[in-house]
Amino acid sequence: MTTTPVNTMNLDALIAELVGLEIITDPTQVAKLSQDYYNFSPVLQPQLAGKKGDLVVRAAGEAEVLRVAAACVKFRVPLTVRGAGTGNYGQCVPLNGGVILDLSSMQAIRWVKPGLACVEPGVKLANLDKKTREIGWEIRMAPSTYRTATIGGFIAGGSGGIGSITYGQLRDRGNLLAVRVVTMEDEPRVIELRGDEVQKVNHAYGVNGIITELEIPLGPAYPWAEWVVSFPDFMTAARFGQTLADSDGIIKKLISIHAWPVPTYFAALRSCIPEGSHCALLMVAESCLESLADLVKEYGGTVCQQKTAQEASHGMPLGEFSWNHTTLHARSVDPSLTYLQTLFPDDKNLKLVEHIYHHFADELMMHLEFFRVGGVARPAALQLVRYTTEARLNEIIAYHEAQGAFIFNPHTYILEDGGMKTINVEQLKFKEMVDPYGLLNPGKMRAWLER
Amino acid sequence: MTTTPVNTMNLDALIAELVGLEIITDPTQVAKLSQDYYNFSPVLQPQLAGKKGDLVVRAAGEAEVLRVAAACVKFRVPLTVRGAGTGNYGQCVPLNGGVILDLSSMQAIRWVKPGLACVEPGVKLANLDKKTREIGWEIRMAPSTYRTATIGGFIAGGSGGIGSITYGQLRDRGNLLAVRVVTMEDEPRVIELRGDEVQKVNHAYGVNGIITELEIPLGPAYPWAEWVVSFPDFMTAARFGQTLADSDGIIKKLISIHAWPVPTYFAALRSCIPEGSHCALLMVAESCLESLADLVKEYGGTVCQQKTAQEASHGMPLGEFSWNHTTLHARSVDPSLTYLQTLFPDDKNLKLVEHIYHHFADELMMHLEFFRVGGVARPAALQLVRYTTEARLNEIIAYHEAQGAFIFNPHTYILEDGGMKTINVEQLKFKEMVDPYGLLNPGKMRAWLER
Numbered sequence: 013m014t015t016t017p018v019n020t021m022n023l024d025a026l027i028a029e030l031v032g033l034e035i036i037t038d039p040t041q042v043a044k045l046s047q048d049y050y051n052f053s054p055v056l057q058p059q060l061a062g063k064k065g066d067l068v069v070r071a072a073g074e075a076e077v078l079r080v081a082a083a084c085v086k087f088r089v090p091l092t093v094r095g096a097g098t099g100n101y102g103q104c105v106p107l108n109g110g111v112i113l114d115l116s117s118m119q120a121i122r123w124v125k126p127g128l129a130c131v132e133p134g135v136k137l138a139n140l141d142k143k144t145r146e147i148g149w150e151i152r153m154a155p156s157t158y159r160t161a162t163i164g165g166f167i168a169g170g171s172g173g174i175g176s177i178t179y180g181q182l183r184d185r186g187n188l189l190a191v192r193v194v195t196m197e198d199e200p201r202v203i204e205l206r207g208d209e210v211q212k213v214n215h216a217y218g219v220n221g222i223i224t225e226l227e228i229p230l231g232p233a234y235p236w237a238e239w240v241v242s243f244p245d246f247m248t249a250a251r252f253g254q255t256l257a258d259s260d261g262i263i264k265k266l267i268s269i270h271a272w273p274v275p276t277y278f279a280a281l282r283s284c285i286p287e288g289s290h291c292a293l294l295m296v297a298e299s300c301l302e303s304l305a306d307l308v309k310e311y312g313g314t315v316c317q318q319k320t321a322q323e324a325s326h327g328m329p330l331g332e333f334s335w336n337h338t339t340l341h342a343r344s345v346d347p348s349l350t351y352l353q354t355l356f357p358d359d360k361n362l363k364l365v366e367h368i369y370h371h372f373a374d375e376l377m378m379h380l381e382f383f384r385v386g387g388v389a390r391p392a393a394l395q396l397v398r399y400t401t402e403a404r405l406n407e408i409i410a411y412h413e414a415q416g417a418f419i420f421n422p423h424t425y426i427l428e429d430g431g432m433k434t435i436n437v438e439q440l441k442f443k444e445m446v447d448p449y450g451l452l453n454p455g456k457m458r459a460w461l462e463r
Numbered sequence: 464m465t466t467t468p469v470n471t472m473n474l475d476a477l478i479a480e481l482v483g484l485e486i487i488t489d490p491t492q493v494a495k496l497s498q499d500y501y502n503f504s505p506v507l508q509p510q511l512a513g514k515k516g517d518l519v520v521r522a523a524g525e526a527e528v529l530r531v532a533a534a535c536v537k538f539r540v541p542l543t544v545r546g547a548g549t550g551n552y553g554q555c556v557p558l559n560g561g562v563i564l565d566l567s568s569m570q571a572i573r574w575v576k577p578g579l580a581c582v583e584p585g586v587k588l589a590n591l592d593k594k595t596r597e598i599g600w601e602i603r604m605a606p607s608t609y610r611t612a613t614i615g616g617f618i619a620g621g622s623g624g625i626g627s628i629t630y631g632q633l634r635d636r637g638n639l640l641a642v643r644v645v646t647m648e649d650e651p652r653v654i655e656l657r658g659d660e661v662q663k664v665n666h667a668y669g670v671n672g673i674i675t676e677l678e679i680p681l682g683p684a685y686p687w688a689e690w691v692v693s694f695p696d697f698m699t700a701a702r703f704g705q706t707l708a709d710s711d712g713i714i715k716k717l718i719s720i721h722a723w724p725v726p727t728y729f730a731a732l733r734s735c736i737p738e739g740s741h742c743a744l745l746m747v748a749e750s751c752l753e754s755l756a757d758l759v760k761e762y763g764g765t766v767c768q769q770k771t772a773q774e775a776s777h778g779m780p781l782g783e784f785s786w787n788h789t790t791l792h793a794r795s796v797d798p799s800l801t802y803l804q805t806l807f808p809d810d811k812n813l814k815l816v817e818h819i820y821h822h823f824a825d826e827l828m829m830h831l832e833f834f835r836v837g838g839v840a841r842p843a844a845l846q847l848v849r850y851t852t853e854a855r856l857n858e859i860i861a862y863h864e865a866q867g868a869f870i871f872n873p874h875t876y877i878l879e880d881g882g883m884k885t886i887n888v889e890q891l892k893f894k895e896m897v898d899p900y901g902l903l904n905p906g907k908m909r910a911w912l913e914r
Contacts, residue, residue, distance in 0.1 A: 127685070127714075127750025148599065152712075179711050186712025186754035208757045229712070229750055232683035234578070258838025260630050261603075261637025261680065263578075299578025299680055303637035306659045360837075386811075387709025387840050 022087040023066055026111070029083040033076055034117070036068035045094065045112050050102040052339055054350055054399050055423035060102045065092060065112035072117055073132075074194065074202065074224040080113055081200035081222060084451055091196065092453045093218035095134060095165025098157035100336060102425035103169035103217045107455035113222065115164055122225070124149070128189070130227045133164020149230035152179040152187060156337035158329070163226060167191070168218045171420075171431065174266050174295065174331045176383035177257055179231060184386075188214055189229060193221030195446035203446070212442040217427050219457045220443035234297040235321030236265050238330040239304065240281060241313040242289035246271045246369060249290040250362050250380055250391065252311040256294070257382040257389035258360070262303050266295035268334035271369065271378040274396060277342040278333050284316040291316070293330050335394065338379050342396050350405070352376075353420040353431075354393040354412055355385065364415055365391055372408065374398070393417075428458040435459040473538040474517055477562070480534040484527055485568075487519035496545065496563050501553040503790055505801055505850050506874035511553045516543060516563035523568055524583075525645065525653065525675040531564055532651035532673060535902055542647065543904045544669035546585060546616025549608040551787060553876035554620035554668045558906035564673065566615055573676070575600070579640070581678045584615020600681035603630040603638060607788035609780070614677060618642070619669050622871075622882065625717050625746070625782045627834035628708055630682060635837075639665055640680060644672030646897035654897070663893040668878050670908045671894035685748040686772030687716055689781040690755065691732060692764040693740035697722045697820060700741040701813050701831055701842065703762040707745070708833040708840035709811070713754050717746035719785035722820065722829035725847060728793040729784050735767040742767070744781050786845065789830050793847050801856070803827075804871040804882075805844040805863055806836065815866055816842060823859070825849070844868075879909040886910040 027035060036042060046064035050056040066089075071077045084091040090110030097104055106112060118132035124144050129151075131140060138159045141150050153175030155161055161170075167188060172181035182188060190206040193213055202224065205212055213221045243249035253269045256262060269292050275285040285291050292313070296304050298321055308315060324330065333341065339351045356365050369378045377396040382389055399405060402423075409419050420431035428435055440459040443452070450460060478486060487493060497515035501507040517540075522528045535542040541561030548555055557563060569583035575595050580602075582591060589610045592601050604626030606612055612621075618639060623632035633639060641657040644664055653675065656663055664672045694700035704720045707713060720743050726736040736742050743764070747755050749772055759766060775781065784792065790802045807816050820829045828847040833840055850856060853874075860870050871882035879886055891910040894903070901911060 127748060181711075184712040185710055185757060186714075186751050189753060207753050208761075259636055260632075260835045260838060261635040263637075297578060300637050302640060302658050306636060310659075384711045387711060389838050 022089060026083050026087045026089055027067065029086065030069060030080060033079065034070040034072070036070065042066070042068050042112065045097070045114060046106055048097040048099040048102060048104050050100060050105060050425070052100050052336070052343065052350060053423045055402050055405065056102055056425060060105050060425065063105050063107055064109065065106045066109045068112040068114050070114045070117050074192070077113070077115075077194045077222055077224050078200050078202070080111065081194050081196050084111055085196050085198060085200065085449060088449055088451065090451050090454050091222075093168070093222050095162030095168075096136070096157070096160045098155070098161045098165065099169040101422055101430060103456070104165070104453075105425065106453070110451070116162055118224070127230050128227065129230055130225065131163055132225060133223050134162050137161050137163060137166065144230050145233045148233050150233040151175070152229060152231040153182070154331075156331055156335040158331060163228065164223050167214060167226060168216065168223060171215060172383055173335050175231070177264055177267055177389065178384070180384040180386075183211070183214055186229060188226070190227035191223050192225040193223055193446070195221060196451050197446060197448060212438055216439050217453055217456050219427065219447070219453045219460070220439055221446050221452070234263060234265075234299075236295040236324065237298045237301055237321055238319045238324040239294045239296065239315055240284060240317040240330070241292045241294065241308050242285050242316050243292070243311065243313050244289060246290040246378065247362065247366050248311055249292055249313070250365055252307070252313060253292060253380060253382050253391065254360055254362060254389070255311070256304070256307055259303070259307065262300045262307070263297035264295060264300075266293060266331055266334055267382040268293040268338075269380040269382075269391075270338065274338065274342065274377050274379055277338070277345050279341070280328055281317065281333060286314070286316070293334055295330060335381055338394060339396065348399055350397050350399045351422065352393065352395045352397060352409065352412070353422050354395065355418040355420065356391045356393065357416050358388050358390055362391065364417055365393070367415065368412065368417065376408070425456060426458050427456050473540060477534050477538050477540055478518065480537065481520060481531060484530065485521040485523070487521065493517070493519050493563065496548070496565060497557055499548040499550040499553060499555050501551060501556060501876070503551050503787070503794065503801060504874045506853050506856065507553055507876060511556050511876065514556050514558055515560065516557045517560045519563040519565050521565045521568050525643070528564070528566075528645045528673055528675050529651050529653070531562065532645050532647050535562055536647050536649060536651065536900060539900055539902065541902050541905050542673075544619070544673050546613030546619075547587070547608070547611045549606070549612045549616065550620040552873055552881060554907070555616070555904075556876065557904070561902070567613055569675070578681050579678065580681055581676065582614055583676060584674050585613050588612050588614060588617065595681050596684045599684050601684040602626070603680055603682040604633070607782055607786040609782060614679065615674050618665060618677060619667065619674060622666060623834055624786050626682070628715055628718055628840065629835070631835040631837075634662070634665055637680060639677070641678035642674050643676040644674055644897070646672060647902050648897060648899060663889055667890050668904055668907050670878065670898070670904045670911070671890055672897050672903070685714060687746040687775065688749045688752055688772055689770040689775040690745040690747065690766055691735060691768040691781070692743045692745065692759050693736050693767050694742070694762065694764050695740060697741040697829065698813065698817050699762055700743055700764070701816055703758070703764060704743060704831060704833050704842065705811055705813060705840065706762070707755070707758055710754070710758065713751045713758070714748035715746060715751075717744060717782055717785055718833040719744040719789075720831040720833075720842075721789065725789065725793065725828050725830055728789070728796050730792070731779055732768070732784060737765070737767070744785055746781060786832055789845060790847065799850055801848050801850045802873065803844065803846045803848060803860065803863070804873050805846065806869040806871065807842045807844065808867050809839050809841055813842065815868055816844070818866065819863065819868065822862075827859070876907060877909050878907050
């Protein structure tokens with residue numbers, strides 16, 4: 013099944029159908045709102061360059077989303093949902109034009125209670141946090157784009173981040189409680205998915221429903237101190253990270269480990285990190301700092317910078333040097349760099365990390381993020397890669413996989429080819445029901461294309 | 464070095480020295496205050512029966528503790544510290560008579576702030592919790608004797624319990640922040656140990672210093688719902704427990720799994736658990752119950768009883784059927800029963816649990832408690848044993864060890880022969896400094912006896 017090509021005729025008719033809604037047709041604006049940060053990938057750059065929607069509709073609420081869905085179905089126009097566009101794999105880049113449905117104006121926070129919040133998808137994570145913190149809670153995890161990313165975009169296109177060292181990943185049971193989705197059936201309707209059912213649309217790039225409301229769990233809002241610790245030896249820094257990750261008595265939110273010369277890309281931190289040193293960027297509950305200091309001492313680390321939670325609330329958050337912000341900073345200095353996303357095996361000795369670190373020497377700059385996978389703290393790597401060719405990049409990926417590391421390939425816009433690898437039957441079945449014409453973000457779901 | 468035998472002469476002199484303090488000499492009272500719950504062990508029963516102090520001193524504060532310490536040093540009288548006496552290995556049973564120093568009156572809560580509390584050792588855990596909950600916090604972990612045990616006794620004689628599925632064990636860095644201890648030197652003094660230094664006296668049965676104040680970390684006080692879930696198959700119940708333990712998105716405090724016929728010993732729960740069923744006793748944050756219900760469904764469990772946190776605040780807490788309260792209930796029905804304490808290997812498939820469960824059949828009744836060990840959720844077993852002879856008990860222990868399970872032997876009053884196995888050099892060195900005459904709880908520390 014293919015989507016009807018969007019031609020001028022049905023585009024005009026579509027716009028007429030959507031009278032009263034905020035519609036953007038200015039080509040520059042539409043082009044801008046068709047992009048995300050896929051430019052981190054030299055592989056995706058040529059594939060996605062120039063891809064753009066035909067118009068942007070900025071919906072103000074679920075009723076408007078229903079109207080947009082109905083109009084797109086009526087005229088068989090592709091619809092690609094967008095939040096803040098902070099993804100890195102072209103998740104929200106439309107491959108076949110059509111409507112960009114921008115949900116960033118749907119910012120209602122329906123309610124917040126201890127441990128839970130119900131929100132519209134366009135709420136920015138930082139704004140939600142500000143609200144939930146009023147009653148002592150915070151969002152459990154956030155990407156490094158926390159200040160700009162929307163909750164809907166994070167759920168549909170992300171997987172975890174700062175906070176995942178405690179709460180695991182978005183896909184883990186309990187980290188997304190319910191969603192409302194608008195369908196693309198002949199008569200679009202709203203479906204509520206609760207509990208395990210949410211997996212039908214979780215991390216599905218918006219290919220099988222338009223999320224209009226989310227119920228998410230919250231974590232207690234600790235005052236998070238921010239520390240930068242340096243180590244003369246990379247593997248000592250890495251092992252320090254693993255031990256901190258496994259220290260059940262120390263409450264933490266971020267354990268981000270960077271091999272030299274990664275710290276040279278951190279303009280705002282560089283002066284405090286000694287030349288040639290490897291560093292750990294940490295967010296730890298203030299009440300646990302004495303214990304953290306003991307652990308730093310045990311591993312021979314040097315605390316280069318420490319901020320109380322109060323001090324950390326001003327200026328650039330330490331989290332903005334972690335996860336994929338590391339890549340952002342590195343690429344702002346050297347745009348030829350790219351990155352990988354790797355899950356290392358469950359091995360407290362970090363043998364494969366050590367092997368990879370030495371094996372690729374200068375070609376890869378090691379950057380680890382510790383997070384919990386099925387109850388166990390493991391390192392993910394977002395290694396910086398000195399890119400030469402796509403063939404060489406694939407060689408590097410293949411080498412990792414042959415050694416037993418798992419690559420979440422950030423150089424593909426295909427849902428299954430990233431981290432999923434296999435077809436998600438549940439998501440496919442749901443798409444067959446809610447998007448029979450295949451209009452939602454077409455071209456992203458291999459299962460649909462190849463069924 | 465041996466302690467001077469306590470004779471009537473120095474006892475009278477000692478009492479004279481302690482004028483003004485609360486002293487108990489009534490033999491029945493003294494005998495009672497020399498006991499703990501070592502009667503769970505048929506091995507310890509004959510070894511500790513009749514052991515008692517010569518008198519009890521109930522200190523009202525650190526200044527009085529210093530006076531008692533000085534007097535005991537002066538007259539070379541053994542001193543054994545006691546809280547509520549809820550231990551199970553004779554931790555506070557005096558082997559050589561002397562003074563029982565009862566700290567249960569030292570109940571001051573010095574301060575409570577977010578994430579931290581500073582208390583005297585005699586504070587009952589439940590009372591401390593009540594106080595910390597006023598500002599939204601609670602103690603991180605507690606034994607099943609939570610309503611009667613003191614914080615000092617828990618630190619000196621315990622290791623973890625309800626809450627350990629999130630925070631690990633007391634010995635984990637960050638779970639005990641500081642202690643003040645009174646020494647037994649010629650001129651007793653107060654030493655403050657902070658951070659890693661606390662390991663010198665942590666879980667040392669009071670052999671190397673008298674704890675007079677503790678600084679402990681707190682956890683956020685979730686409203687804990689209490690669920691009883693039954694399963695037709697034991698290993699399904701066990702695997703459900705492991706999966707819940709590894710579910711980073713579900714906040715929990717207790718995962719206690721009981722093979723049939725253990726539930727028959729739970730008078731207050733028995734009517735709700737189907738005949739022949741195995742059960743899970745759970746404490747989970749109310750905000751996570753929908754996710755828990757999904758997990759129960761996945762494993763084919765049946766929710767037999769559910770209480771909100773509010774409902775659970777009345778009546779017998781579910782925790783009082785877990786950890787060693789399970790043994791208490793079983794022994795109240797059948798006093799011939801005893802138990803073991805076992806740490807199973809880190810194996811998500813629970814193969815050894817399954818083997819042991821089948822291997823001993825009716826001789827052992829399996830009871831698992833999930834907790835975190837070095838960052839990994841693993842099952843501990845407090846198996847109920849149909850006791851025959853000490854030789855057979857030792858055979859059972861040896862079989863477990865040969866198969867790769869670790870036994871924390873509850874049938875010894877020797878510190879190192881329980882869970883520690885090896886000599887703790889740091890604790891020994893500290894004892895050499897603070898208790899040069901070996902007067903503190905003599906006979907419990909192998910390292911001291913054999914040095």
